[in-house]
Amino acid sequence: MAALSLFLDVPLTTEVNWLLDAYQQDPSPHKVYLDHRDCQTETGKAWDYPPVSQTLLQISTDPTLDHEDLPELGFSAFTRAATELALGRESRALVENRAGSVHTIGGTGAVRTTEAARGPWRCTWPCRSGPAPLSAPADSLRCIFQDVGFTELRSYHYWDTARLAVAAEEFLQVLESAPEGSIVMLHAPEETGLTPKQWEDVARVMGKKRLFPFFDVPAQGLASGDLDRDAWALRHFVAQGFELLCAQSFSKTFGLYDERVGNLIVVARDSGSLVRICSQLQEQVRATWASPTSLGARVIATVLSNPALRNKWKQSLRALVEKILLIREKLKAKLRLLGTPGCWEHLTAQVGTRSFTGLLPSQVAFLERSHIYLRPDGQFSLCSINAHNLDYVARSIHEAVCGSV
Amino acid sequence: MAALSLFLDVPLTTEVNWLLDAYQQDPSPHKVYLDHRDCQTETGKAWDYPPVSQTLLQISTDPTLDHEDLPELGFSAFTRAATELALGRESRALVENRAGSVHTIGGTGAVRTTEAARGPWRCTWPCRSGPAPLSAPADSLRCIFQDVGFTELRSYHYWDTARLAVAAEEFLQVLESAPEGSIVMLHAPEETGLTPKQWEDVARVMGKKRLFPFFDVPAQGLASGDLDRDAWALRHFVAQGFELLCAQSFSKTFGLYDERVGNLIVVARDSGSLVRICSQLQEQVRATWASPTSLGARVIATVLSNPALRNKWKQSLRALVEKILLIREKLKAKLRLLGTPGCWEHLTAQVGTRSFTGLLPSQVAFLERSHIYLRPDGQFSLCSINAHNLDYVARSIHEAVCGSV
Numbered sequence: 001m002a003a004l005s006l007f008l009d010v011p012l013t014t015e016v017n018w019l020l021d022a023y024q025q026d027p028s029p030h031k032v033y034l035d036h037r038d039c040q041t042e043t044g045k046a047w048d049y050p051p052v053s054q055t056l057l058q059i060s061t062d063p064t065l066d067h068e069d070l071p072e073l074g075f076s077a078f079t080r081a082a083t084e085l086a087l088g089r090e091s092r093a094l095v096e097n098r099a100g101s102v103h104t105i106g107g108t109g110a111v112r113t114t115e116a117a118r119g120p121w122r123c124t125w126p127c128r129s130g131p132a133p134l135s136a137p138a139d140s141l142r143c144i145f146q147d148v149g150f151t152e153l154r155s156y157h158y159w160d161t162a163r164l165a166v167a168a169e170e171f172l173q174v175l176e177s178a179p180e181g182s183i184v185m186l187h188a189p190e191e192t193g194l195t196p197k198q199w200e201d202v203a204r205v206m207g208k209k210r211l212f213p214f215f216d217v218p219a220q221g222l223a224s225g226d227l228d229r230d231a232w233a234l235r236h237f238v239a240q241g242f243e244l245l246c247a248q249s250f251s252k253t254f255g256l257y258d259e260r261v262g263n264l265i266v267v268a269r270d271s272g273s274l275v276r277i278c279s280q281l282q283e284q285v286r287a288t289w290a291s292p293t294s295l296g297a298r299v300i301a302t303v304l305s306n307p308a309l310r311n312k313w314k315q316s317l318r319a320l321v322e323k324i325l326l327i328r329e330k331l332k333a334k335l336r337l338l339g340t341p342g343c344w345e346h347l348t349a350q351v352g353t354r355s356f357t358g359l360l361p362s363q364v365a366f367l368e369r370s371h372i373y374l375r376p377d378g379q380f381s382l383c384s385i386n387a388h389n390l391d392y393v394a395r396s397i398h399e400a401v402c403g404s405v
Numbered sequence: 406m407a408a409l410s411l412f413l414d415v416p417l418t419t420e421v422n423w424l425l426d427a428y429q430q431d432p433s434p435h436k437v438y439l440d441h442r443d444c445q446t447e448t449g450k451a452w453d454y455p456p457v458s459q460t461l462l463q464i465s466t467d468p469t470l471d472h473e474d475l476p477e478l479g480f481s482a483f484t485r486a487a488t489e490l491a492l493g494r495e496s497r498a499l500v501e502n503r504a505g506s507v508h509t510i511g512g513t514g515a516v517r518t519t520e521a522a523r524g525p526w527r528c529t530w531p532c533r534s535g536p537a538p539l540s541a542p543a544d545s546l547r548c549i550f551q552d553v554g555f556t557e558l559r560s561y562h563y564w565d566t567a568r569l570a571v572a573a574e575e576f577l578q579v580l581e582s583a584p585e586g587s588i589v590m591l592h593a594p595e596e597t598g599l600t601p602k603q604w605e606d607v608a609r610v611m612g613k614k615r616l617f618p619f620f621d622v623p624a625q626g627l628a629s630g631d632l633d634r635d636a637w638a639l640r641h642f643v644a645q646g647f648e649l650l651c652a653q654s655f656s657k658t659f660g661l662y663d664e665r666v667g668n669l670i671v672v673a674r675d676s677g678s679l680v681r682i683c684s685q686l687q688e689q690v691r692a693t694w695a696s697p698t699s700l701g702a703r704v705i706a707t708v709l710s711n712p713a714l715r716n717k718w719k720q721s722l723r724a725l726v727e728k729i730l731l732i733r734e735k736l737k738a739k740l741r742l743l744g745t746p747g748c749w750e751h752l753t754a755q756v757g758t759r760s761f762t763g764l765l766p767s768q769v770a771f772l773e774r775s776h777i778y779l780r781p782d783g784q785f786s787l788c789s790i791n792a793h794n795l796d797y798v799a800r801s802i803h804e805a806v807c808g809s810v
Contacts, residue, residue, distance in 0.1 A: 004674070005648060005673055005674035005675060005678040006617065006648050006674075007648065007673055007674070007678040007681065007682050008678065010678065010681045010682050010685060011681065011685075012680065012681045012684050013684040013685055013687070013688045037474070038473060038474070045471065046471055046472060046473055056465070057465070057466060060461070060462070060465030060466065061462060061465065061466065066450060066451055066663075067451055067660060067661050067662050067663045067664065068443060068451055068662050068663060069442070069443070069656075069662040069663055070663055105510055105693075105694035105695075105697075105698070106694055106695050106696075107695075108691075108692075108693070108694055108695035109693065109694045109695075112692065112693050112694070140691070140695065143688070143691055143692045144692045144693075146692075147689070147692040147693075212411065243410060243411050243412065251474075255472060256472050257472050257473050257474040258471075258472045258473060258474055258475055258696075258698060258699035258700075259472065259698055259699075259700070260694060260695070260696065260697070260698045268410055268412055269409070269410035269411075269412070270410060273410040273412040273413065273415065275417065276412065276415045276416065276417045277412050277415050279417050279418040280415060280416075280418055282418070283418045283548070284552070286513075286545070286548055287513075287517065287548045287549045287551075287552040288510075288513070288514065288517050288549075288552075288693065289510035289511055289513055289514045289517070289665060289694065290510075290511050290512075290513035290514075290545065290665070291511075291663075291665065292510075292665070293510070293663060293664055293665045293698045293700075293701075294663035294664075295663075295664070295698075295700055296698075
């Protein structure tokens with residue numbers, strides 16, 4: 001045997017979650033992490049949806065359920081319910097049998113599965129001439145696109161850091177200048193703050209430039225508390241006749257993070273195209289994880305299809321949205337009481353679990369010296385703030401802003 | 406909007422499970438499917454491991470467990486227990502901190518994750534000059550390797566259809582003629598029937614030709630009923646100082662098919678190489694499913710680390726092996742009673758859940774006309790035979806053999 005490792009030239013990857021690493025290595029008892037993915041309660045535990053826990057217990061203890069493999073495309077009662085949740089039960093695409101979906105391992109898996117569309121050994125849909133996708137700054141999505149071979153990734157922003165408001169005009173300009181046929185990732189459309197009128201403009205430009213919409217919906221319902229309202233942009237694109245993809249995640253909205261339940265929706269022009277695309281996606285699944293896991297999908301399908309459970313779940317979702325709104329109000333009020341320079345209206349003008357603080361990179365760096373960790377662009381998760389750290393976070397933001405004015 | 410679908414040129418995939426399709430479309434009440442992946446009981450239900458069901462119930466109803474995301478590399482108590490199960494608790498590679506693993510979505514996901522090693526946008530380990538892998542005929546593995554871009558896949562056989570015995574010499578010749586540095590998939594080593602002496606020869610030739618061993622272990626324990634004995638070949642390669650990969654699946658041995666629990670083991674020459682490889686695998690996971698699902702892994706980790714549960718599970722595993730041996734004996738006895746031409750010793754000489762019947766393609770086609778479905782190469786799953794179909798299967802084999810003599 002040779003003495004040298006065959007793996008000698010394998011480099012250490014550079015992509016790590018340095019923010020979380022920095023937080024974890026910080027010995028300070030005051031440290032606060034403001035980039036949680038999950039929706040937490042006051043005590044730092046994942047938000048509990050009572051009808052979900054109840055259904056989970058019932059399914060886990062049901063002796064009539066077996067543990068056989070699911071089909072490659074997943075649990076059909078779940079994919080149907082999930083797709084109806086996104087597109088609306090009366091969606092023309094569903095009625096015309098040209099919308100279908102694949103049950104995936106989380107939202108990441110849903111985006112990943114579209115690799116079937118991209119590899120050089122397969123046809124190169126959805127962009128036949130193969131231009132690069134545009135994406136909002138979501139690192140997890142960037143790494144998938146890079147991994148499947150997109151060498152050119154462009155970024156866009158929908159937030160104006162100077163005006164502290166939605167940058168709809170700038171976004172439209174980016175779309176106007178994008179190469180025809182590009183894929184455009186529309187990440188968390190319900191949280192962008194674009195109005196229906198602005199979404200109509202986006203759809204018009206995308207139609208004109210033949211840009212392909214790829215929606216990524218991590219938390220339908222958690223922006224406005226209304227499932228239909230949060231799906232407005234997606235449904236508008238479908239109504240306008242677009243072909244599109246939509247990756248759904250159910251982690252935040254059902255609290256089953258470790259069950260990794262996702263769904264990839266395909267809307268095609270006709271049912272024949274849908275069948276062919278789904279056959280490609282199925283082949284990709286076969287060569288990636290063979291078939292998805294079942295428990296989480298069973299729970300979600302049960303909750304969504306039982307009117308009583310569904311209503312309770314919607315109430316619980318609204319309660320979480322109200323809690324998030326209250327955190328926004330409290331943080332704004334604290335900063336006003338402290339007399340922190342600047343206008344903090346944008347804290348309550350934005351919706352959803354994540355928001356821009358409006359802090360500059362230098363102010364974020366100042367906060368890090370106070371043991372508070374958030375992204376350099378000033379984005380933070382509202383769910384990371386609770387009664388225990390609210391005062392400290394507000395005071396530190398005040399000091400950061402005053403220190404740098 | 407254009408009237409034509411962007412997906413117009415997407416072809417329908419040709420890869421389908423035609424055997425299962427043909428079986429499902431057969432209206433005959435006598436039809437028998439002999440290619441089940443799962444281990445079934447007499448009534449066609451998945452084999453039940455009592456300590457597994459008991460642990461599953463306990464974990465599912467434990468209110469102290471949360472549903473937070475697992476880390477990207479998975480549930481560490483599981484990966485440690487799984488790796489020790491395969492390599493042995495005292496393995497030099499573990500003691501020297503140069504064996505590690507990644508918790509994956511099933512065995513398929515474990516093989517898939519090694520894509521990190523292959524893409525043109527990454528370093529091309531484990532075969533630096535990039536020759537094609539060799540693989541035993543396992544369609545699911547072939548499709549993964551094709552999918553990650555191996556254009557040349559060679560097949561080998563370890564079963565001599567004329568002599569009805571293990572084809573060790575032919576296998577060694579294939580290895581001798583393989584391009585240096587090729588990856589060799591060693592699928593279900595415990596079921597091949599190669600003796601330890603023959604595995605020593607295989608290791609010698611592979612070392613000489615610098616072939617890279619990639620073990621695929623779908624059912625450790627289900628060949629001999631002895632976990633250590635079934636891991637002999639893998640442990641021999643580790644003891645000989647090979648660097649290798651090993652994909653483990655726990656579906657058959659824990660009966661949790663729909664939980665899709667897999668583990669990818671890496672054995673490297675030194676701990677530095679291991680750290681670097683695992684960083685690549687972690688990046689691949691991040692871009693594929695972000696993090697694995699937890700329930701199945703929690704159950705398996707609990708059973709493996711609790712001595713009482715582990716013993717009960719081993720008993721249940723042995724009971725299944727004895728059931729499979731009994732089916733082999735019964736089928737052989739039936740064929741002898743019927744006076745079926747030929748020697749049927751090979752039915753009991755082979756071990757594991759799958760075997761070669763020794764039937765020719767023409768005899769397999771004859772069986773299909775009798776509504777019995779098995780692979781053209783005559784492979785079948787012993788677990789597909791039960792008290793209800795044994796007589797019919799034996800009689801049909803008898804007719805198929807007599808009809809073609």
